Amino acid sequence: MDRPQSQKQGRYDRRLRSHHEALAPLRSLIVPSETMPPSSTSSDLVSDRAVYIHTPYCTHNCTFCNLNRRCEAPASEYADLIVKELETLARTDLVRNARYGAVYFGGGTPTVLPPQGLARILKALHTHLNLRPDVEITIETSVSDLSDEHIRVFQDGGVTRFSVGVQTFVDRGRQYLGRHGTGRMAAQRLTDLLDVGFRNVGMDLIYNWPGQTEEDLLADLEIICSLDLAGLSFYALILMERAALHGMIDSGQAPPMGDLQTERRFFERSFDELMDAGFEMLELTKLVRPGRDRYDYIRIRYATGETLPLGAGAGGRLGGVLRRNPSDLAQYAGYVESLPKLLPPYLIVNATYRSIYRLLGAIEFGGFRWHDFDLWIRDSAMIDAAGALFDSLQRDDLVRSDDEGLTLTRDGVFYGNNIAHELAQALIQAIPGGDRPRQHPISHPHGSPHR
Ligand SMILES: C[S@@+](CC[C@H](N)C(=O)[O-])C[C@H]1O[C@@H](n2cnc3c(N)ncnc32)[C@H](O)[C@@H]1O
Numbered sequence: 195m196d197r198p199q200s201q202k203q204g205r206y207d208r209r210l211r212s213h214h215e216a217l218a219p220l221r222s223l224i225v226p227s228e229t230m231p232p233s234s235t236s237s238d239l240v241s242d243r244a245v246y247i248h249t250p251y252c253t254h255n256c257t258f259c260n261l262n263r264r265c266e267a268p269a270s271e272y273a274d275l276i277v278k279e280l281e282t283l284a285r286t287d288l289v290r291n292a293r294y295g296a297v298y299f300g301g302g303t304p305t306v307l308p309p310q311g312l313a314r315i316l317k318a319l320h321t322h323l324n325l326r327p328d329v330e331i332t333i334e335t336s337v338s339d340l341s342d343e344h345i346r347v348f349q350d351g352g353v354t355r356f357s358v359g360v361q362t363f364v365d366r367g368r369q370y371l372g373r374h375g376t377g378r379m380a381a382q383r384l385t386d387l388l389d390v391g392f393r394n395v396g397m398d399l400i401y402n403w404p405g406q407t408e409e410d411l412l413a414d415l416e417i418i419c420s421l422d423l424a425g426l427s428f429y430a431l432i433l434m435e436r437a438a439l440h441g442m443i444d445s446g447q448a449p450p451m452g453d454l455q456t457e458r459r460f461f462e463r464s465f466d467e468l469m470d471a472g473f474e475m476l477e478l479t480k481l482v483r484p485g486r487d488r489y490d491y492i493r494i495r496y497a498t499g500e501t502l503p504l505g506a507g508a509g510g511r512l513g514g515v516l517r518r519n520p521s522d523l524a525q526y527a528g529y530v531e532s533l534p535k536l537l538p539p540y541l542i543v544n545a546t547y548r549s550i551y552r553l554l555g556a557i558e559f560g561g562f563r564w565h566d567f568d569l570w571i572r573d574s575a576m577i578d579a580a581g582a583l584f585d586s587l588q589r590d591d592l593v594r595s596d597d598e599g600l601t602l603t604r605d606g607v608f609y610g611n612n613i614a615h616e617l618a619q620a621l622i623q624a625i626p627g628g629d630r631p632r633q634h635p636i637s638h639p640h641g642s643p644h645r
């Protein structure tokens with residue numbers, strides 16, 4: 195069904211395309227400390243935590259990618275370093291006494307690790323952590339780095355969810371993006387996972403790649419709708435200056451990308467087609483078939499923010515302290531040896547940070563109930579600042595508000611990261627005196643631009 199494209203322009207001169215950009219203002223609320231807060235040594239959390247396991251290796255270099263990864267074979271000891279890190283941390287009260295509702299293997303490409311290495315990590319997770327009985331375990335993978343032996347290991351190891359990087363089924367686009375294998379092969383690999391019984395299989399789609407036409411987009415959407423996928427993440431291509439694709443476009447080896455208007459048209463077309471096909475919105479960049487994908491990992495990250503990070507370059511917040519493991523393998527190995535001791539400065543987040551983070555998380559999920567807003571934001575100056583912003587967003591048709599709560603419109607979803615960023619700024623500026631932020635050159639500890 196065709197719906198008119200919104201004509202409204204102007205509030206934002208640039209679209210923020212990742213939630214890292216949306217959350218950037220929160221960095222000013224991170225406080226370095228020489229001492230650990232009490233929350234960082236024992237766990238009295240009632241809510242679930244998540245685990246994030248980073249594998250910073252890929253078998254090839256996609257032309258567009260600027261993620262935290264290296265294009266080389268994984269070190270043979272890498273899986274065992276992760277197991278050792280997990281075993282050591284699991285002996286501390288902080289890690290042992292909590293319950294874990296979701297595990298996410300991200301990268302890079304986790305399936306460049308040998309199946310037996312991944313089997314050892316999965317076994318260690320089940321042995322050493324208090325996993326919720328229905329724990330969600332996600333594997334991020336590309337289609338070309340997933341072997342039948344991997345699939346058998348994942349069946350035995352309790353993996354419940356797959357996030358498969360496809361990007362596009364159109365072979366011309368795959369070539370520009372530097373993806374291995376054909377679109378046909380990608381569709382077949384997704385079907386293979388579904389055929390062996392995994393229900394929660396989703397894929398990543400990129401739109402607005404160089405030279406992409408509306409027909410190319412519709413061809414991708416048609417294949418997506420024909421597969422029994424649980425959901426998909428759909429990302430506008432972010433053209434990083436350091437990515438090879440940037441140079442390819444500059445030198446004429448690849449056609450230019452579409453402008454913001456094209457990006458918006460592709461977004462609206464994808465959103466509408468997929469909603470009409472029965473998908474529903476879970477998060478700004480994630481659509482799911484009803485009941486097929488809860489995506490507990492991201493829910494937990496936004497609800498409590500508490501995540502145990504494992505592996506080189508992994509980041510997360512544990513006991514109110516931000517952690518970022520060293521990215522360099524030798525330094526990471528040294529860090530694993532030195533555990534469980536952590537060296538200062540400790541990067542602490544306070545209750546105000548956590549409340550704003552929760553509200554921004556709700557925006558990423560498309561809105562919130564006033565009941566929850568009242569629980570999270572209690573200071574009257576901050577409430578007023580948020581209220582004024584919500585009024586003006588409503589005037590711009592970016593949000594709809596009623597007695598129940600506030601919901602992003604389709605335009606609001608397109609600019610969802612801008613809205614979250616603006617809200618964070620408004621709330622931080624309104625923070626009463628004592629809690630006011632200081633400026634620290636601290637970057638957020640996360641892996642991909644989207645996670
Ligand atoms: C870690 S990768 C996924 C797993 C695997 N490495 C792969 O590529 O198939 C996470 C996802 O981030 C998205 N991504 C990475 N770089 C991007 C960029 N520059 N613009 C838009 N999306 C990007 C891609 O959709 C990619 O599948």
Ligand code: SF4
Binds near residue numbers: 252259263359
């Ligand atoms: S898109 Fe995935 S496979 Fe490609 S380089 Fe990035 S992390 Fe590696």
